[in-house]
Amino acid sequence: MNYQPLLMDAIASQESHSDFDRGGLEIYQRNLLANAARSLSLSYPTVEQLVGEDSFKILSRDFIAVTSPTQGDWAEWGESFPRWLADHSIADMYPYIPDCAALDWQHHQCERAGNTQINTESFQLLAEEEAENGLLLNNSTLKTVTSEYPIFDIWMAHHGVEDLKQKHLAQAKEKLDNKTGQTVLIWRKQWKVHIKRVLAPEKEWVNLIRNRTPLGLALETIQNEPFAFESWLPEAISEHLITEFQLTTHTDT
Amino acid sequence: MSYSWSQSRVPVGVGLRHVHYHDALIHPAKLDFVEVHAENFFACGGASIEVLKDVAEHYPLSIHGTSMGLGSDAGIPDHFLNKFAHLIEWTKPVLVSEHAAFTWGELDHQIRHAGDLLPIKFDDDSLTTLAENVSRVQDKIGRQLLVENLSAYITPEGNTLEETEFLSALVDKTGCRLLIDINNLAVNAFNANSGNIASRSDILTSIENWLKRISYDAVGEIHLAGCTPAPAGGIMIDDHSRQVSEIVWEAYRTALNQFGSVPTLIEWDTDLPEWQVLLDEADKARAIASELFSENTQNQKAQSVAL
Known part of the structure; x- marks a missing residue:
């Protein structure tokens, strides 16, 4: 794999990689998780309040592990979060959370609409x-x-x-x-x-x-x-x- | 809003973030420009766009991209470039800038975004990619782009060019100019010591040597910022969370001496202070520039009298 996709892959993996300095790579990895949590908290404020900040960070970490950003605008990332939550174990305990997330996303999109x-x-x-x-x-x-x-x-x-x-x-x-x-x-x-x-x-x-x-x-x-x-x-x-x-x-x- | 910057003084602006919108609009400050991040205004409509229209009524704008990834081998997707160009079209900013970084990559047959500014290699292939992307952006927006040097936490293997050589070649190839972020230079100089404590003079010397390798007319803007001190033996992170450090102010004097009256921006992105603190930092930049160019003018007068 070429350098650029290799680095992106190494950051997304949240694991150390022999091709990259560990300390530097960890900065990018932590930054990715922080950006993901911050972005999702803006798009899904109700979900964050329902589950609490710490649990929300874990959810955002697990979500970005399977859903990479593709738009270059963090505000556009996370559309599939409600569906992902529906399959998550948290929905067993709080089955209303995926629908609360769907409402959050529509609210977020409405704010940005033409x-x-x-x-x-x-x-x-x-x-x-x-x-x-x-x-x-x-x-x-x-x-x-x-x-x-x-x-x-x-x-x-x-x-x-x-x-x-x-x-x-x-x-x-x-x-x-x-x-x-x-x-x-x-x-x-x-x-x-x-x-x-x-x-x-x-x-x-x-x-x-x-x-x-x-x-x-x-x-x-x-x-x-x-x-x-x-x-x-x-x-x-x-x-x-x-x-x-x-x-x-x-x-x- | 129409604008005109005097050639005789340094235009100074500040980064405008959400928490300061109210202060900036209710009590318009004497700033030469404010810089906003492009992606915060990519929405089709709504309150954010209206706020930016209001801001543009009061201040000349600088649009600073933070996601475009000019150095991406995968290129810049049309959907992203179109949004950026649309923003430039309706805001008519005085400055437009982005970073010498990559953000896009193809993984599992899908174009993905890194969500961060990642360091590019300094070699001929990377230069070609960066130059092609910069030219494409400049063609699309119909104006010159300023390209910012990056603070990087890893160094790609296989660099064949110095960063200054690389960026200078980019200017020659594309007609863009550089946005020199002095705090990025300070962070890179500190981190280059791999955990050893770099002395203040070592860092300053490193920055000054870097600046010396850039030609006078290649620079279109300077960014000034501060960041959290690194933990002992740790890596310094360019978090834009503090007042401009003394070392950066000192390097700023060197930069102004070398590059002349270049527009200067105070950046502050996390742990944001009161609006007035940013304005005070801008005043400090203005005072340094004023003092420096006044000294230079006096020296020139003295020299001409002596001649």
Whole structure:
């Protein structure tokens, strides 16, 4: 093997290597582990708080041993961490951790996503006769995470408003005992990432929008569900959950 | 933001890190530029990009890459270079710099990133690779790149060129210029003693000898930093966690004498101090430069009177 890949391999192995000075190699090896732990702690702050700093360092060490960086930007490294955690023994003890990690990653990605343009005037077209064929466009940063565990309450217990953390923690414990899952929407309004717990009807509605279902058909689909479009719409507009209303012709659909 | 640097004085800047954004923006300091790390602004959008736009309204920017791996035999992936070039395009920095290091390598048929700046060999093959990559980057961004000397903790086998010879040849081949990191020189000089205690004068002599081998017009920027002292018999790590050491200040005087009014940056990346401490370090650099060039001007006047 040539010098460059040989050195990279020696650093990644975390073992001594006859071709390289031991002390120098150890510096690079320690630096790699420190960078990995720091990077993952920024991308997965909830997981770090759940398992504690020391355990998190061990997890990041084990993770980088099997998942080398490929992007040159530490912020982009670690996408597969939730799946890796699901196969890790820690998930036997804390089975909600992989889904908490999935939420962390979506939050992290949302922070870095491209900015969204809001076409507020377009919502006036909802009053038009042909509005039922139109499309509500969701915020391009919008993502959904669904879990069998109370990931919203766990997240809020660690990152929410200080006064409400205990309340969310108690709710999370109760839901864990009751095996109650949660679905979370994540999106960015200007520079701030929002997360919101949604119940099944709103989740279904958001999926209809994300699948570019014409408004009339979407309303028809959801009509038997306890979902109030009239109250949802103004909030969705003001919170930038939706960014535009597009009228389409029949040939467009 | 438009800018103009007077040729008669040394432009001095500081590294701007996350914890200082607020201070830097609320109370804009009298700095000639601030340096940010390129990769911290590779996101497509969001708060970090908006902060950088605000910073660019107040200060000329220097964009300093820390991951590109100009010396990588595996080359620089397009996806990385495109992000870097996009950043340069919209920030329009006064300086753009990267390192004479490798970061990319092919392992198990996959291009991987080392996550660190790793030392390259100083030989003809490595020079060719580095020159090709530097030229590619310069072509892509449409401007000159400054290439920084590295602090290295291992020495690759088979070096056939001195580092200064190697970097000078790079300048000749590509038209780039050098970013001389004086603390990197100090760290390398200390560690070259393999655990023996290097005397202050030994280190200074080593740095000065290194500087002497670089031509006057090859240098486009100087970095100054401090780092944690090495444990007894141990390796010194360039952690940018302290004030600039006296030995580096002294070598800085030598460098300014040799290279003239070169833009100078105070680097501080870990255990960050109050913003004011960085500004004080910048003031110190400015004072040294001012004193030095004032002395030089007076000496020149005295010489011309004597003539």
